Amino acid sequence: MPSPTPRSDAFLSAHPHYFMYQGNSDINIPAGNYEIMDGLNDCRSARVAEVLSDFRTLLFYITSGPTQPENPIDYFSFGWRTLRQCARDCQHILACPLDQLVPVAEGELEQVKVELNHVLLDAFSRRHEATKIFWRQGAGQRHEAARRKVLELARAERLPYLAAQALLQFCDDQLRKDISTYTDEAVYDELAAADLGRGRWTVEDPSLDSIVSWLRERPRPGF
Numbered sequence: 383m384p385s386p387t388p389r390s391d392a393f394l395s396a397h398p399h400y401f402m403y404q405g406n407s408d409i410n411i412p413a414g415n416y417e418i419m420d421g422l423n424d425c426r427s428a429r430v431a432e433v434l435s436d437f438r439t440l441l442f443y444i445t446s447g448p449t450q451p452e453n454p455i456d457y458f459s460f461g462w463r464t465l466r467q468c469a470r471d472c473q474h475i476l477a478c479p480l481d482q483l484v485p486v487a488e489g490e491l492e493q494v495k496v497e498l499n500h501v502l503l504d505a506f507s508r509r510h511e512a513t514k515i516f517w518r519q520g521a522g523q524r525h526e527a528a529r530r531k532v533l534e535l536a537r538a539e540r541l542p543y544l545a546a547q548a549l550l551q552f553c554d555d556q557l558r559k560d561i562s563t564y565t566d567e568a569v570y571d572e573l574a575a576a577d578l579g580r581g582r583w584t585v586e587d588p589s590l591d592s593i594v595s596w597l598r599e600r601p602r603p604g605f
Contacts, residue, residue, distance in 0.1 A: 423491075425583045426498040432582055433505040440512040444472045447519045451526070460554045461525035464561070468519045471602050475511045478600045480504060503588045507596040514569050521560040529553045566594055 536546035
């Protein structure tokens, strides 16, 4: 049976700063009636909105990724197993509860800063994992397209059996190679470069170590 489609709005509406990114994520909405202590809380609010908007866009693609082949005989191929794991990982990152243990700071203004950075780590980590899922989905779909072409040629007797088997093995090896390159470092660097290229404020972006720690505290289902 196809995996149930995760609901992104369930995560988004539960987020404590949801009001900041409803509709136009580019607008800056004050987080309360107070003076900005260091003049950067608007930047922090906008950064949270940007990252959550990215996450929501990624969800649009990864929640609609294929999980079932047209031909049942292909169900256990490496590509389709990868795609089904991507769907499970997507459900997992949505199901991870929000961390309500926000550090306590002295004063209202400093507390807002701490809360915004706390929320940013949550959003950053989800965007990071969603990007990795998106990359793996693409690799899985490329694998299945190549594999399908090989099988079509073999069934039409335009490709000898041994040659077909060698090409199918090559497809599997290529998928493994692709997935092995989708490291946390590669994802982090790619997203950081994209953010800088778009002129975004990245001064207080979480470190890779903090993102990896966040994800390790919420282990995903096994392959």
